[in-house]
Amino acid sequence: MWSQQDISSHLHAIGLRAGDSVLVLSSLRAVGATVGGATGVLNALLDAIGPDGNLLFPSFTLGNIVTAKCPPLIMSPADERLAAALTTPFDAQSTPADTNFVGALPEIARRHPDSYRSLHPLYSFVALGADSEFFTKATPHHYPLGSESPIARLFQKDGKVLLLGVPYSANIALHLAEIWAEVPYTRRTLNYRTSGDQMCEMMGVPGCRIGFCRLEPLMKQSRLQRAGTIGSASSRLFSMRMATSLATTYLYGEPSGLLCRNPECDRCTTARKLCATAESTSDDT
Numbered sequence: 314m315w316s317q318q319d320i321s322s323h324l325h326a327i328g329l330r331a332g333d334s335v336l337v338l339s340s341l342r343a344v345g346a347t348v349g350g351a352t353g354v355l356n357a358l359l360d361a362i363g364p365d366g367n368l369l370f371p372s373f374t375l376g377n378i379v380t381a382k383c384p385p386l387i388m389s390p391a392d393e394r395l396a397a398a399l400t401t402p403f404d405a406q407s408t409p410a411d412t413n414f415v416g417a418l419p420e421i422a423r424r425h426p427d428s429y430r431s432l433h434p435l436y437s438f439v440a441l442g443a444d445s446e447f448f449t450k451a452t453p454h455h456y457p458l459g460s461e462s463p464i465a466r467l468f469q470k471d472g473k474v475l476l477l478g479v480p481y482s483a484n485i486a487l488h489l490a491e492i493w494a495e496v497p498y499t500r501r502t503l504n505y506r507t508s509g510d511q512m513c514e515m516m517g518v519p520g521c522r523i524g525f526c527r528l529e530p531l532m533k534q535s536r537l538q539r540a541g542t543i544g545s546a547s548s549r550l551f552s553m554r555m556a557t558s559l560a561t562t563y564l565y566g567e568p569s570g571l572l573c574r575n576p577e578c579d580r581c582t583t584a585r586k587l588c589a590t591a592e593s594t595s596d597d598t
């Protein structure tokens with residue numbers, strides 16, 4: 314059983330410091346049993362960053378998605394009605410984070426009395442700390458992980474990313490690099506249901522992240538990340554700016570470079586075709 318003090322000292326050992334702003338992507342199961350459970354881990358993180366730092370968590374609510382236009386998802390009108398009936402309208406104050414997707418810690422952070430949450434119906438973030446409002450106020454509707462999003466603001470603040478017991482494919486911050494590198498597949502749209510029970514279209518839906526693992530060897534070889542164990546969780550800490558810049562440069566050279574290689578992944582198969590079309594068009598001009 315890890316104490317909160319154990320977790321705090323492990324966070325310090327990996328390089329988290331007072332005053333840091335950090336995006337936390339986490340698996341509490343990987344951390345192992347901790348005194349105080351999830352709240353104990355959250356308190357250790359708050360201790361580590363101190364009163365001047367900030368914690369940022371994804372509090373996505375992807376159950377609101379009804380249909381995706383691109384890649385084409387063929388649904389019968391009956392299936393579409395069923396999918397619509399299964400979705401929950403988003404309310405920033407009360408809709409829980411999708412813990413299947415983001416883990417349990419963001420939901421604990423969301424319930425903290427001092428937390429702020431951005432208002433995106435699908436891709437909201439929770440912030441705790443000195444600049445919580447800066448991270449969560451007036452975030453964009455389209456391209457929810459692009460410019461002006463909470464993760465772009467983390468870049469602006471020269472923040473860090475902590476992969477706490479999760480693989481590199483959990484690094485949602487790399488979606489910002491895909492948008493800044495203008496890879497063709499970031500222009501996808503999808504429809505979702507709003508809190509007013511309206512259907513709404515969003516541009517810039519983030520795609521598959523499995524291929525993000527390909528960047529990890531580059532991060533290691535470039536000495537851009539620190540590795541360590543937090544509780545029992547194998548973890549990594551790195552600079553948001555360094556990781557984004559490296560990924561953006563990589564994608565400029567190879568726009569399809571972060572797509573996964575699973576032939577059954579519809580999203581990546583479609584995305585790869587979009588990249589090939591864009592390349593042949595640019596060769597023609």
Ligand SMILES: [Zn+2]
Nearest residue numbers: 521573578581
């Ligand atoms: Zn994929």
